Amino acid sequence: MSVVVYAESSNGSFKKGTFEILTFAHETAKKLNLRCVAITLGNTHDDIQHLSNYGVDKVVNVNAHFDICDNKGIANALSQIAQNENATVFVLSNSNTGKTIGPRLSVKLDASFISNVVDIPQQASPFVIKKKSFSGKAFEMAQSNSEKVIVALSPNAYRITENANSDCEFTTSEIEKISQNVTSAGIEKAQGKLSLAEAETVVSAGRGLKGPENWQMIEELADLLNAGTACSKPVSDIGWRPHSEHVGQTGKAIAPNLYIAIGISGAIQHLAGVNSSKVMVAINTDPEAPFFKAADYGIVGDAFEVVPRLIDEIKRFKSSN
């Protein structure tokens, strides 16, 4: 029996979330006394060599190419390998792909599906695991009633730890491909944008910025901190920023190490999406803004004065460190 993990990659390179789930899968396997097997789809031998640094016992590379929209085909391939490896726990990232594949896989394998997971299982039998619930307003202990379970791990919830396994076995597998029922007609990449779900730092702004033309300083601050940019719901609703930047209960839920909220009052719906951040900074003109009750550090002041000074201080800090 084994813990099987889908090591998702794009164009041969593995994302940060993949190393998080590899670490998570290895530690889950250790706790449950199971083998840890990683599956890669269509990678080269060079790509996958370093997966053994995260404690996996075996890497199975499926020798086939899949479009990312082909969720039916990917789920089919993963389930064949999961069955070969006698998987009792299957780990995915709670990414768009993971959340698309996981439920399909759970039907195929007659397994339960638990998403938004934040920690390794508390116990094996029955299988109990902690997950986020109510859009970040609570945590839930979920129990599987099935012998097999598929878990999707929240991004930035689990720390990556390297754990080299020199005995790691590398194999290649051929699978039976099935016909695709969704086809891709092209991808449009957002330019130079850091994925919000994976960003270590996020700089976010709200209506306090008064207009989309004032986002330049937000982007400058984000660039300095190698951060992603986000915004509040009203800002995306009036079209100052794209919907993909909206964080909050009905937008994206994020969990960066540092979240800087500028000109955002901190409505409960907004906080729900960001309160998993490790450290939060609020900058707002209103000393009564609810964000100051949730933040770790706060400055009451005008964003148009505070942010440029903050940019200068960070530049000074960076040049002296």
Next chain:
Amino acid sequence: MNILVCISHVPDTTSKINFSDDSTSFNTDGIQFIINPYDEFGLTKAIKLKNKHGGKVTVIHYGPVSSEPTLRKALAIGADEAIRIDGQPEDSFSVAKALSKVIEEHRFDLIIAGRESIDYNGGAVPAMIAELLDLPFVNACTGLDVSGSEVKMEREIEGGKEFVNAILPVIIAGQKGLVEESDLIIPNMRGIMTARTKPLSVVDDGNHLSKCHSVSFEKPPVKQACKMIDAGQEKELVTLLHQEAKVI
């Protein structure tokens, strides 16, 4: 076109979430319930598609009789009929099973669900239905156009968007972008009146076994008081973030 919109009945986004004294269940006292925001985008899209191509919009919800006002609201917004699967669902799989049975019986061309519900956030039901009924599935769908039996869609992917095509019947999990916030329909008096007489049928849930359940809930730990820094002392903030919080 015969469209089905799956509706979740969820606490209003402004709700403070509390649990029973033994922390084993969600305490609904004083909670206002709404149509799940992601589903409302889908419902609005369905009505737009019907206005363009003709057909019918059916809404479906799995829950006890107390959730019927949410279905009536969907009818007031413009759905033609409603189906309530009677029961108290325990997990995504039992919901997917029960919905799949109704979908098979009615032969819908397009099934629209939300990307996730804002209560338990499973985000699993639409993909499970796709697997159970062998349907093409598009997650995080932000745009959709139908011509004949072909559907052109846009979906959010990490770091961008993807354009995808499929042949009806199709199931999608949608989000904002399908329609804009300003497109959402506030029911008028006529809508509310006609909603009372639109058909709302109740079907048995078939008693599908759940594959997982909630054991207990807890709220996130209370944050320590915010450290206030005077405007003009941004240097102090940078020092604190570096030395104390260790995040830069």
